[in-house]
Amino acid sequence: xxxxxxxxxxxxxxxxYDPVKFKVLDDIxxxxxxxxxxxxxxxxxxxxxxxxxxxxxxxxEYEGELFIDEEKITGQNLNKLAAIRNKNIGFVFxxxxxxxxxxxxxxxxxxxxxxxxxxxxxVEHQAYERLEMLGIKDQALKPASKLSGGQQQRVxxxxxxxxxxxxxxxxxxxxxxxxxxxxxxxDIFKQITKEFNQTIIAVTHDNDFAxxxxxxxxxxxxxxxxxxxxxxKS
Amino acid sequence: xRSVNTEIALTHILTRKRQTIVASLGVSIGIAIYICLNTLxxxxxxxxxxxxxxxxxHIRVYKEDDISKPLSKDTxxxxxxxxxxxxKIANISKNLINPSKLLHDIKNQPDVTAAAPMVTANIFxxxxxxxxxxxxxxxxxxxxxxxxxxxSTMVVGDLRTLLNTPNGIIIGVGIADKLNIKxxxxxxxxxxxxVIKLMKVVGFFKSSNAVTDKSKxxxxxxxxxxxxxxxxxxxxxxxxxxxxxxxxxxxxxxLGKLTGxxxxxxxxxxxxxxxxKKIRAVMFLFISWAILLVAAFGIYNILNMxxxxxxxxxxxxxxxxxxxxxxxxxxxxxxxxxxIIGTLIGFLLSSIIVxxxxxxxxxxxxxxxxxxxxxxxSMTGVGVGLLVTFFAGxxxxxxxxxxxxxxxxxx
Numbered sequence: 353x354x355x356x357x358x359x360x361x362x363x364x365x366x367x368x369y370d371p372v373k374f375k376v377l378d379d380i381x382x383x384x385x386x387x388x389x390x391x392x393x394x395x396x397x398x399x400x401x402x403x404x405x406x407x408x409x410x411x412x413e414y415e416g417e418l419f420i421d422e423e424k425i426t427g428q429n430l431n432k433l434a435a436i437r438n439k440n441i442g443f444v445f446x447x448x449x450x451x452x453x454x455x456x457x458x459x460x461x462x463x464x465x466x467x468x469x470x471x472x473x474x475v476e477h478q479a480y481e482r483l484e485m486l487g488i489k490d491q492a493l494k495p496a497s498k499l500s501g502g503q504q505q506r507v508x509x510x511x512x513x514x515x516x517x518x519x520x521x522x523x524x525x526x527x528x529x530x531x532x533x534x535x536x537x538x539d540i541f542k543q544i545t546k547e548f549n550q551t552i553i554a555v556t557h558d559n560d561f562a563x564x565x566x567x568x569x570x571x572x573x574x575x576x577x578x579x580x581x582x583x584x585k586s
Numbered sequence: 587x588r589s590v591n592t593e594i595a596l597t598h599i600l601t602r603k604r605q606t607i608v609a610s611l612g613v614s615i616g617i618a619i620y621i622c623l624n625t626l627x628x629x630x631x632x633x634x635x636x637x638x639x640x641x642x643x644h645i646r647v648y649k650e651d652d653i654s655k656p657l658s659k660d661t662x663x664x665x666x667x668x669x670x671x672x673x674k675i676a677n678i679s680k681n682l683i684n685p686s687k688l689l690h691d692i693k694n695q696p697d698v699t700a701a702a703p704m705v706t707a708n709i710f711x712x713x714x715x716x717x718x719x720x721x722x723x724x725x726x727x728x729x730x731x732x733x734x735x736x737x738s739t740m741v742v743g744d745l746r747t748l749l750n751t752p753n754g755i756i757i758g759v760g761i762a763d764k765l766n767i768k769x770x771x772x773x774x775x776x777x778x779x780x781v782i783k784l785m786k787v788v789g790f791f792k793s794s795n796a797v798t799d800k801s802k803x804x805x806x807x808x809x810x811x812x813x814x815x816x817x818x819x820x821x822x823x824x825x826x827x828x829x830x831x832x833x834x835x836x837x838x839x840x841l842g843k844l845t846g847x848x849x850x851x852x853x854x855x856x857x858x859x860x861x862x863k864k865i866r867a868v869m870f871l872f873i874s875w876a877i878l879l880v881a882a883f884g885i886y887n888i889l890n891m892x893x894x895x896x897x898x899x900x901x902x903x904x905x906x907x908x909x910x911x912x913x914x915x916x917x918x919x920x921x922x923x924x925x926i927i928g929t930l931i932g933f934l935l936s937s938i939i940v941x942x943x944x945x946x947x948x949x950x951x952x953x954x955x956x957x958x959x960x961x962x963x964s965m966t967g968v969g970v971g972l973l974v975t976f977f978a979g980x981x982x983x984x985x986x987x988x989x990x991x992x993x994x995x996x997x
Contacts, residue, residue, distance in 0.1 A: 401996065410904065410992050431911065434912075437907040438907020443906070451902060451903075454597060458593075463906040463907060466906065466907055
């Protein structure tokens with residue numbers, strides 16, 4: 353099967369100005385493919401999280417160019433970027449970041465309601481499907497704040513999946529979880545990439561997690577030192 | 587279908603009911619006081635206008651005193667004798683010429699609701715040896731009642747008796763007290779030109795002004811004319827009532843052009859009163875807006891706090907594809923919900939306060955507190971309340987929309 357590029361960067365660089373001007377990212381160029389489980393690793397301060405936020409389209413102050421699905425993202429206005437995020441990108445963060453006042457179900461539904469492609473009933477049905485896939489359907493109507501950390505992370509994953517985004521970006525998705533829950537999350541990610549052909553780009557400290565992914569890009573001092581090997585081919 | 591923005595805004599509000607209610611009550615009190623103060627000022631203005639209109643007509647048409655002119659003046663342009671004469675009020679009759687035609691013309695004006703001819707005479711009231719100076723108003727008492735609501739000031743006797751009593755007179759209670767006069771007593775009246783008439787007292791009136799009560803009397807037009815040794819065509823003033831008293835200033839000019847005589851509107855005749863009214867209006871406006879602003883700060887404050895507490899939520903929403911506009915609309919909606927609840931409660935509260943106030947008995951000729959429900963004021967209050975809460979919500983909402991999600995996630 354031919355690999356299709358879903359995300360591509362060209363010479364991305366970024367400076368921090370506080371307290372002194374400092375180049376965090378330098379000439380980052382790489383591609384991510386459809387259905388790929390890609391991890392970004394590196395020591396603290398290597399710039400991997402900074403890179404993830406640029407890829408996420410939320411950070412717009414950088415040099416170089418970013419393409420998602422061969423559409424140029426760099427330079428688009430903020431409202432357009434918000435729409436692109438809504439449609440194409442799902443997020444999973446280290447500290448699960450759910451809306452505490454809403455039930456799990458509502459949390460999962462929010463991005464889909466924003467997209468407005470399906471009716472309220474259909475969105476609800478889809479949200480139940482996602483929750484079921486992640487094994488937390490029985491928690492659907494509980495307030496998000498009442499769930500355990502592992503369960504909350506799964507709700508966050510369900511929310512990231514609701515709009516069938518092309519890419520799911522994760523910042524330390526397992527950083528806060530015990531080994532059992534880490535394994536669950538990992539299995540889900542595998543399933544997403546293999547069964548649904550969606551791309552995962554995850555920043556991680558967890559070497560076991562990175563090793564088990566399809567490909568690992570390693571950063572050091574703002575530069576890519578290894579593009580990694582595609583383990584699915586070997 | 588309810589939009590997701592509305593759903594989020596409502597959830598925020600429902601999960602912090604206490605704060606919402608506190609902010610709403612702030613608005614309620616602001617709006618209630620705003621409506622009450624403005625209703626109060628309309629009520630008192632209406633009362634004091636009515637008090638004024640019991641003695642002052644909307645417009646008075648009269649002949650201005652002429653000042654005598656120099657006998658001769660320089661007409662050659664360069665040289666000549668200028669004769670300077672000490673100018674004085676010319677001794678000319680104050681009669682309005684052809685009053686019945688004037689009256690007819692004035693009554694035919696579209697906005698004129700009533701017009702009455704008047705003769706005022708300076709007179710002395712005598713009872714035995716005691717004497718009082720005063721002014722006699724000669725008029726058709728029914729027309730006069732239509733204009734000044736004389737009936738409401740009557741304490742003894744009936745206006746209509748005057749119609750059937752050619753030499754009848756209605757005097758102020760102050761005159762009656764001082765001269766020790768009872769109903770149907772006779773008093774002698776002497777005019778400034780020396781005519782003496784014996785008149786029968788057919789009624790007493792009591793206005794809100796003690797000086798008026800001690801000097802003023804009403805009599806038939808013909809009696810006043812006789813007191814001044816004048817004939818039935820002698821009329822010194824024509825009093826005019828128009829539909830909208832506020833238009834009196836412009837309308838006085840119209841009537842002046844129409845009749846060729848001088849005109850005076852009630853505002854010019856009561857400048858002090860009009861100035862007092864303006865001061866009151868500015869004062870109340872200031873107070874009511876100050877209170878509204880305090881209420882607005884309440885909403886601003888609570889929303890500002892909400893925004894600070896919800897930075898995480900805002901970052902999540904933005905990450906999930908909500909634009910700045912969506913965030914603004916969520917928080918403005920929250921402010922508007924508080925504003926709508928607050929304004930409605932404020933409206934109800936003001937209605938209750940106004941009703942209670944209108945039941946307070948003041949006494950004298952005021953009777954009950956001069957206040958009543960004013961629809962337009964209430965609607966303005968509701969409108970202003972919503973406008974103010976919109977802006978109070980918009981400022982923190984804009985701040986929320988500017989939240990940089992990356993900065994939040996990196997913490």
